[in-house]
Amino acid sequence: MVIVMATDATAEDVDAIVERVAAAGGEAFVSRGVSRVVIGLVGDVDRFETLNLGSLPAVQSVTRISAKYKLVSREHHPERSTVYVGGVPVGPDTVTLIAGPCAVETPEQTLEAARMAQSAGAVLLRGGAYKPRTSPYAFQGLGEEGLRILADVRAETGLPIVTEVVAADDVETVARYADMLQIGTRNMSNFGLLQAVGAAGKPVLLKRGMSATIEEWLMAAEYIAQRGNLDIVLCERGIRTFETATRNTLDISAVPVVQRLSHLPVMIDPSHSGGRRDLVLPLSRAAVAVGADGVLVDVHPHPEQALCDGPQALVAEDLQRLAAELDALSGVVGRGLSTWWNRRLLAG
Amino acid sequence: MVIVMATDATAEDVDAIVERVAAAGGEAFVSRGVSRVVIGLVGDVDRFETLNLGSLPAVQSVTRISAKYKLVSREHHPERSTVYVGGVPVGPDTVTLIAGPCAVETPEQTLEAARMAQSAGAVLLRGGAYKPRTSPYAFQGLGEEGLRILADVRAETGLPIVTEVVAADDVETVARYADMLQIGTRNMSNFGLLQAVGAAGKPVLLKRGMSATIEEWLMAAEYIAQRGNLDIVLCERGIRTFETATRNTLDISAVPVVQRLSHLPVMIDPSHSGGRRDLVLPLSRAAVAVGADGVLVDVHPHPEQALCDGPQALVAEDLQRLAAELDALSGVVGRGLSTWWNRRLLAG
Amino acid sequence: MVIVMATDATAEDVDAIVERVAAAGGEAFVSRGVSRVVIGLVGDVDRFETLNLGSLPAVQSVTRISAKYKLVSREHHPERSTVYVGGVPVGPDTVTLIAGPCAVETPEQTLEAARMAQSAGAVLLRGGAYKPRTSPYAFQGLGEEGLRILADVRAETGLPIVTEVVAADDVETVARYADMLQIGTRNMSNFGLLQAVGAAGKPVLLKRGMSATIEEWLMAAEYIAQRGNLDIVLCERGIRTFETATRNTLDISAVPVVQRLSHLPVMIDPSHSGGRRDLVLPLSRAAVAVGADGVLVDVHPHPEQALCDGPQALVAEDLQRLAAELDALSGVVGRGLSTWWNRRLLAG
Amino acid sequence: MVIVMATDATAEDVDAIVERVAAAGGEAFVSRGVSRVVIGLVGDVDRFETLNLGSLPAVQSVTRISAKYKLVSREHHPERSTVYVGGVPVGPDTVTLIAGPCAVETPEQTLEAARMAQSAGAVLLRGGAYKPRTSPYAFQGLGEEGLRILADVRAETGLPIVTEVVAADDVETVARYADMLQIGTRNMSNFGLLQAVGAAGKPVLLKRGMSATIEEWLMAAEYIAQRGNLDIVLCERGIRTFETATRNTLDISAVPVVQRLSHLPVMIDPSHSGGRRDLVLPLSRAAVAVGADGVLVDVHPHPEQALCDGPQALVAEDLQRLAAELDALSGVVGRGLSTWWNRRLLAG
CATH class of the missing domain: 3.20.20.70 (Aldolase class I)
Known part of the structure; x- marks a missing residue:
């Protein structure tokens, strides 16, 4: 599961998600790009769904990804990158x-x-x-x-x-x-x-x-x-x-x-x-x-x-x-x- | 060694070469195309040289070829074929x-x-x-x-x-x-x-x-x-x-x-x-x-x-x-x- | 599906099976060995099951085989051959x-x-x-x-x-x-x-x-x-x-x-x-x-x-x-x- | 070229060889094992021969090695190791x-x-x-x-x-x-x-x-x-x-x-x-x-x-x-x- 944060998300917003994921028995990998932050979640995806992270204002989108690679996949990022x-x-x-x-x-x-x-x-x-x-x-x-x-x-x-x-x-x-x-x-x-x-x-x-x-x-x-x-x-x-x-x-x-x-x-x-x-x-x-x-x-x-x-x-x-x-x-x-x-x- | 026959070479001309090659202990493989005949020689190339086949009027050219394939090589035929x-x-x-x-x-x-x-x-x-x-x-x-x-x-x-x-x-x-x-x-x-x-x-x-x-x-x-x-x-x-x-x-x-x-x-x-x-x-x-x-x-x-x-x-x-x-x-x-x-x- | 015929099965017994399989839309490949005949069936296996071929006296056994190869598989012949x-x-x-x-x-x-x-x-x-x-x-x-x-x-x-x-x-x-x-x-x-x-x-x-x-x-x-x-x-x-x-x-x-x-x-x-x-x-x-x-x-x-x-x-x-x-x-x-x-x- | 030093060779003996090799435009790679030192030479092997290193008392043997790997080759060490x-x-x-x-x-x-x-x-x-x-x-x-x-x-x-x-x-x-x-x-x-x-x-x-x-x-x-x-x-x-x-x-x-x-x-x-x-x-x-x-x-x-x-x-x-x-x-x-x-x- 990959979470793309809103462009105005703060470090506190990111930390809050990391903590909620950890509390649900998962691991969150934070990737800070130039214009936005993405968070890769590893663990029990069905349990993560129940956290309803997509409803947080600092979150732009939440995507389930079936490929073994997450952040580099087109499922996560459909547009080709420059x-x-x-x-x-x-x-x-x-x-x-x-x-x-x-x-x-x-x-x-x-x-x-x-x-x-x-x-x-x-x-x-x-x-x-x-x-x-x-x-x-x-x-x-x-x-x-x-x-x-x-x-x-x-x-x-x-x-x-x-x-x-x-x-x-x-x-x-x-x-x-x-x-x-x-x-x-x-x-x-x-x-x-x-x-x-x-x-x-x-x-x-x-x-x-x-x-x-x-x-x-x-x-x-x-x-x-x-x-x-x-x-x-x-x-x-x-x-x-x-x-x-x-x-x-x-x-x-x-x-x-x-x-x-x-x-x-x-x-x-x-x-x-x-x-x-x-x-x-x-x-x-x-x-x-x-x-x-x-x-x-x-x-x-x-x-x-x-x-x-x-x-x-x-x-x-x-x-x-x-x-x-x-x-x-x-x-x-x-x-x-x-x-x-x-x-x-x-x-x- | 590959011999390209002149366009007006006759079957007798070809046979004559095959016989001279055999007499020199080699083998001649005759390939009859639409417009000309080519003959591939296998055996002792130095001995073939002594036959001086290039001087025969029915022969257009004689080429020594180092590749294992002869007739299909560019050594034999430098121009690309159609x-x-x-x-x-x-x-x-x-x-x-x-x-x-x-x-x-x-x-x-x-x-x-x-x-x-x-x-x-x-x-x-x-x-x-x-x-x-x-x-x-x-x-x-x-x-x-x-x-x-x-x-x-x-x-x-x-x-x-x-x-x-x-x-x-x-x-x-x-x-x-x-x-x-x-x-x-x-x-x-x-x-x-x-x-x-x-x-x-x-x-x-x-x-x-x-x-x-x-x-x-x-x-x-x-x-x-x-x-x-x-x-x-x-x-x-x-x-x-x-x-x-x-x-x-x-x-x-x-x-x-x-x-x-x-x-x-x-x-x-x-x-x-x-x-x-x-x-x-x-x-x-x-x-x-x-x-x-x-x-x-x-x-x-x-x-x-x-x-x-x-x-x-x-x-x-x-x-x-x-x-x-x-x-x-x-x-x-x-x-x-x-x-x-x-x-x-x-x-x- | 592979059918092993009884050792005393006759040519007529084999033909009868081939015909029944053909009538059911399948193909039967007959393999005559030294001591017995085996028949490989290709087609709709579920339909073949309905033919109940195993009940024929001339048939020794009927086996469904999941591998792509049939006759050479151990599913067909569990003992190693000599x-x-x-x-x-x-x-x-x-x-x-x-x-x-x-x-x-x-x-x-x-x-x-x-x-x-x-x-x-x-x-x-x-x-x-x-x-x-x-x-x-x-x-x-x-x-x-x-x-x-x-x-x-x-x-x-x-x-x-x-x-x-x-x-x-x-x-x-x-x-x-x-x-x-x-x-x-x-x-x-x-x-x-x-x-x-x-x-x-x-x-x-x-x-x-x-x-x-x-x-x-x-x-x-x-x-x-x-x-x-x-x-x-x-x-x-x-x-x-x-x-x-x-x-x-x-x-x-x-x-x-x-x-x-x-x-x-x-x-x-x-x-x-x-x-x-x-x-x-x-x-x-x-x-x-x-x-x-x-x-x-x-x-x-x-x-x-x-x-x-x-x-x-x-x-x-x-x-x-x-x-x-x-x-x-x-x-x-x-x-x-x-x-x-x-x-x-x-x-x- | 690989030089095996005598078991009683000193650090100074080794250094002396390294210097002579360097002076001859080569490189010496010193390998100190438990019981002896071996030196691999890389460079102009014919020139190394003129140094006559084998005559030095601290040197046990000198071997020319044709393989790309020197120290692990059997040319260097013919007996299989334990x-x-x-x-x-x-x-x-x-x-x-x-x-x-x-x-x-x-x-x-x-x-x-x-x-x-x-x-x-x-x-x-x-x-x-x-x-x-x-x-x-x-x-x-x-x-x-x-x-x-x-x-x-x-x-x-x-x-x-x-x-x-x-x-x-x-x-x-x-x-x-x-x-x-x-x-x-x-x-x-x-x-x-x-x-x-x-x-x-x-x-x-x-x-x-x-x-x-x-x-x-x-x-x-x-x-x-x-x-x-x-x-x-x-x-x-x-x-x-x-x-x-x-x-x-x-x-x-x-x-x-x-x-x-x-x-x-x-x-x-x-x-x-x-x-x-x-x-x-x-x-x-x-x-x-x-x-x-x-x-x-x-x-x-x-x-x-x-x-x-x-x-x-x-x-x-x-x-x-x-x-x-x-x-x-x-x-x-x-x-x-x-x-x-x-x-x-x-x-x-």
């Missing part, structure tokens, strides 16, 4: 292009990649300072030094930053620099980390676990939402199958499936799903055509020197072409406002 | 819409479905007379009676017919009625059947096995090609993964991957991959955007009464909308001629 | 060792492999004359010549023969030579072939499709049973997963799962599942320990010269050791009679 | 039975389960105080209160404790109570957690990620080893596949595959792989037969009341039977000493 990242919208009206290097290596490489991204029309900069690597002997990222580089590049370019956090202990540090916290595929079921980013007050980009079902992915989002953060963007990045021609198999059907079940925006990462530069363009077109709310791509000024995932990184001309094609497609799929195109015009 | 089915092109310049009922049930249902397909702009009619079913107690199709119904509907509407063949013994019968022979996912590795359709003189629609790698799929095509038939259209229809929200997982990346490896056209079947009506439209858009040469969809005048796969069949309005959206997209992806749209205008 | 192959039992009391070369190559190689198999204690000889190969350019087997070699080796050694059939047209020929017909993994869903072997009057070894669910596998067995042949032995041979360290992933849990659902014997093929010689011994031990009714292994006198799957073939000492270990294990798992050990003693 | 947990050996000479409840719920339930485990012959007690759950609304474990219960039960029964840790921040707390730290399947790629347990000074039970390849699993073990802890036991617990008859597919082949690649002990968890009580016994038998060093099973005094995974928990008689069967099998597979049987005899 999440704002440093002022940039990600949602049903736009096609958002996020680009940047897989890993932050040097100030120069990061700035150069950001300029490439921006000139093509990307509106958010991605880049990893903390890298989860399969091998302990592989490059693990620059850590906080990488975050400082990203912050400098943001100051230079104006692009808000999306960057990964891999440990609960780092969340506070990363949140101090980043505009959006990314949870990578290997951490989708790291529930302590999900709860930590849920409490960090920054939008979250939640990648799908490479072997997670769609239901498990939405449950992971619910972990974040339950801590009071509904500013979540989902990102499909390929699942693990028997096929070896691609690094993973992009599950493009996941986009419309998720959009029926959840109000959260959904993006696609064509770089990590295919693992091949030549697939990024066609998969990005497919992403927009299927209805994704944006794409997230790797770029690198010198892919052959990249410390991480060079074979899939786009160079400048690739990204220009990708942006132009996505722009043409976004009109066809009825997305009136193509974020990056507008930005480009404004940047004139 | 396959003609009853005069309808399937290839790089068009987006071909094939529609029809999963199973032929009655003359009325089949004609009604064909009219739906045609009025939306479909240019080929699909429909199953022989149905491979998991259960021996399920409806197995009408057999030759179904083929007669399809032929009658073709006479009525002018739409060429695509229909499945499930046993080598039926190939001759099916080929007498059909314009294109379909090999279903469960028979992709039924090598005797592949060889039989390879010799039947009709274009083939080869669906990917639900657990076949892309390489295995191209090897299956090679079985057909090796019997002299290069009029093959590949069709991705979803692979088997751990995800249960969809019937199968559409491997959309397979389209660009295959197009780099093979010259054969590639279509997508969004109906069988998702198994859900609501996914057909977005997946069809993704198919065109990623570069597929067409889509193959299930339609049924009364899906709730369908003997087979009703939950995924489109009704008339769905198909109209799908055709209109694909038409808009095909311009964006640089396919100047949208087959069905032109047909519709001509039918005007 | 299948006899040329007089050799495969079932709950024995651990049957089947060994032989992947492919029949020459009379010498086949006889040598058979001697190896026999001296270790194998009681059935496997060997392929018709090979389904992924590549049309790979060795496809010797065909009928291979069958003749197998028959000669049987005459020489006394070992009954298990050999694969890959096309419905070949069933009659293969059945003339073989004691047991094998359906390979690629043909598990080749329903026409299943029906043909169902009618051939020889026991069948049905390998699991490499991406078939257990339910689909039992449905494939039902196709055979429905044509009157319940002498079916199932064989798990690995499924396709993301793991690449082994050729396939042996689904050892399938053995106890199948044994709860079906009365048919279940064997394991450790050679094809792992694809590595060093795994054959431990996987064979696991097979017996989990409760499998036998194992099926590749042997070759000279694996380095094998035309097919050399890397997984055992040599003589390997097989001796394997047989000795399985013999020790079969006592522990309560299989009083170890077939091959007894044979060896007898042959003493 | 790990001691509170004095109990897990390794090549024994079959170790670990049993206990999935989750610690109450002192009574935990003690009752421990008594069941012990009387059957289990030598280590498992039980979860911190539970990683797919849903934020599911029971998450008792936390430190659960650890205290486990410690009390250990005091009562003498059974050392194996318990899961799910967050790096909890490692210190859990290590204070536990004899062995378990890393669950969802955290196998939580590299920060792996490093934290690597530094905690307690043996580690590392479950395989449900979609991890064997190589990725060994790389995860390397993360732990690299922090100086080689007391690692691997545990196969089923991988994710298309089959739905079992919760996961037990990859039994992983045991011999891993044993060829790594010196670490490998156990099997038949409870979580199958997710069904009726599969625990046959899969445990298969585990011992394939060569696993032990099994880890769920038991519960009242499975129908369990807060977690009741359907797979064994009751007392099941466990007695399982222990007796494993005991019989361990003789057959040449494990002279069956830990639990001896314990039982000693306990008289």
Whole structure:
């Protein structure tokens, strides 16, 4: 059961509901968004009905939800949501292009990649300072030094930053620099980390676990939402199958499936799903055509020197072409406002 | 090694090459197409080089091919091919819409479905007379009676017919009625059947096995090609993964991957991959955007009464909308001629 | 619904039931075994109940069956079955060792492999004359010549023969030579072939499709049973997963799962599942320990010269050791009679 | 390259090597075990050879290792290792039975389960105080209160404790109570957690990620080893596949595959792989037969009341039977000493 509070509800109104639910043997999870508070109730729903909470003036609505996930479901929130990242919208009206290097290596490489991204029309900069690597002997990222580089590049370019956090202990540090916290595929079921980013007050980009079902992915989002953060963007990045021609198999059907079940925006990462530069363009077109709310791509000024995932990184001309094609497609799929195109015009 | 004969090469020229290859300890597989003969050589390639076959006047070209598949590879044939089915092109310049009922049930249902397909702009009619079913107690199709119904509907509407063949013994019968022979996912590795359709003189629609790698799929095509038939259209229809929200997982990346490896056209079947009506439209858009040469969809005048796969069949309005959206997209992806749209205008 | 006829039931008794079922709008599938006839009914089961068929003297029992597969289910036949192959039992009391070369190559190689198999204690000889190969350019087997070699080796050694059939047209020929017909993994869903072997009057070894669910596998067995042949032995041979360290992933849990659902014997093929010689011994031990009714292994006198799957073939000492270990294990798992050990003693 | 130091090597000897490697442009990872120090070198191996480190008196051996994982590989340590947990050996000479409840719920339930485990012959007690759950609304474990219960039960029964840790921040707390730290399947790629347990000074039970390849699993073990802890036991617990008859597919082949690649002990968890009580016994038998060093099973005094995974928990008689069967099998597979049987005899 989910309770949406009226916009003028006070903290006391919320506390009163939490107490009544507890007295009825249930638990209330309070989620404070920018404009309103929602409360998820867990326990004996029939008993909650007898509390007649919907009649309280501070309550806007009360909904019974059958899905296992509550706050992220469309039963709770029928309209598709828009999440704002440093002022940039990600949602049903736009096609958002996020680009940047897989890993932050040097100030120069990061700035150069950001300029490439921006000139093509990307509106958010991605880049990893903390890298989860399969091998302990592989490059693990620059850590906080990488975050400082990203912050400098943001100051230079104006692009808000999306960057990964891999440990609960780092969340506070990363949140101090980043505009959006990314949870990578290997951490989708790291529930302590999900709860930590849920409490960090920054939008979250939640990648799908490479072997997670769609239901498990939405449950992971619910972990974040339950801590009071509904500013979540989902990102499909390929699942693990028997096929070896691609690094993973992009599950493009996941986009419309998720959009029926959840109000959260959904993006696609064509770089990590295919693992091949030549697939990024066609998969990005497919992403927009299927209805994704944006794409997230790797770029690198010198892919052959990249410390991480060079074979899939786009160079400048690739990204220009990708942006132009996505722009043409976004009109066809009825997305009136193509974020990056507008930005480009404004940047004139 | 693949030898392409000159257009005026005679049967004697071909025999002479076969004998020289045999004398050198190799095997020659002769493939007779409409306009030319190609010969695939298997054995010690370095020894074949010493035969200097390229210098024979009847030989147009000799190519060494490193892929396991020879005739269907782009090494052998760098240009992407167009396959003609009853005069309808399937290839790089068009987006071909094939529609029809999963199973032929009655003359009325089949004609009604064909009219739906045609009025939306479909240019080929699909429909199953022989149905491979998991259960021996399920409806197995009408057999030759179904083929007669399809032929009658073709006479009525002018739409060429695509229909499945499930046993080598039926190939001759099916080929007498059909314009294109379909090999279903469960028979992709039924090598005797592949060889039989390879010799039947009709274009083939080869669906990917639900657990076949892309390489295995191209090897299956090679079985057909090796019997002299290069009029093959590949069709991705979803692979088997751990995800249960969809019937199968559409491997959309397979389209660009295959197009780099093979010259054969590639279509997508969004109906069988998702198994859900609501996914057909977005997946069809993704198919065109990623570069597929067409889509193959299930339609049924009364899906709730369908003997087979009703939950995924489109009704008339769905198909109209799908055709209109694909038409808009095909311009964006640089396919100047949208087959069905032109047909519709001509039918005007 | 399944009807088991009394042992003295006549053909007229059977016909009478078929007619009554047809009159009630249903279909009756008659399955004639060695000692009795069973009839599977498909249609409105509640209506069949009103026919009161159980009261007929020629009827021994009538059972409603909820599983999708009827004749192969334990609901129909609660006791686990024993299948006899040329007089050799495969079932709950024995651990049957089947060994032989992947492919029949020459009379010498086949006889040598058979001697190896026999001296270790194998009681059935496997060997392929018709090979389904992924590549049309790979060795496809010797065909009928291979069958003749197998028959000669049987005459020489006394070992009954298990050999694969890959096309419905070949069933009659293969059945003339073989004691047991094998359906390979690629043909598990080749329903026409299943029906043909169902009618051939020889026991069948049905390998699991490499991406078939257990339910689909039992449905494939039902196709055979429905044509009157319940002498079916199932064989798990690995499924396709993301793991690449082994050729396939042996689904050892399938053995106890199948044994709860079906009365048919279940064997394991450790050679094809792992694809590595060093795994054959431990996987064979696991097979017996989990409760499998036998194992099926590749042997070759000279694996380095094998035309097919050399890397997984055992040599003589390997097989001796394997047989000795399985013999020790079969006592522990309560299989009083170890077939091959007894044979060896007898042959003493 | 891995350097094993002599047992009398000093901290200065180690530092000297680290410096020489750094001067040669490489990195040295020092791993301090109970009886010796090993140093893993990453960088230009040919350059390291020129340093001639093997000639230093403090160095016992220098080995070039081609696998991506170094310290856990058999190249580094050819003999299979035995790990001691509170004095109990897990390794090549024994079959170790670990049993206990999935989750610690109450002192009574935990003690009752421990008594069941012990009387059957289990030598280590498992039980979860911190539970990683797919849903934020599911029971998450008792936390430190659960650890205290486990410690009390250990005091009562003498059974050392194996318990899961799910967050790096909890490692210190859990290590204070536990004899062995378990890393669950969802955290196998939580590299920060792996490093934290690597530094905690307690043996580690590392479950395989449900979609991890064997190589990725060994790389995860390397993360732990690299922090100086080689007391690692691997545990196969089923991988994710298309089959739905079992919760996961037990990859039994992983045991011999891993044993060829790594010196670490490998156990099997038949409870979580199958997710069904009726599969625990046959899969445990298969585990011992394939060569696993032990099994880890769920038991519960009242499975129908369990807060977690009741359907797979064994009751007392099941466990007695399982222990007796494993005991019989361990003789057959040449494990002279069956830990639990001896314990039982000693306990008289």
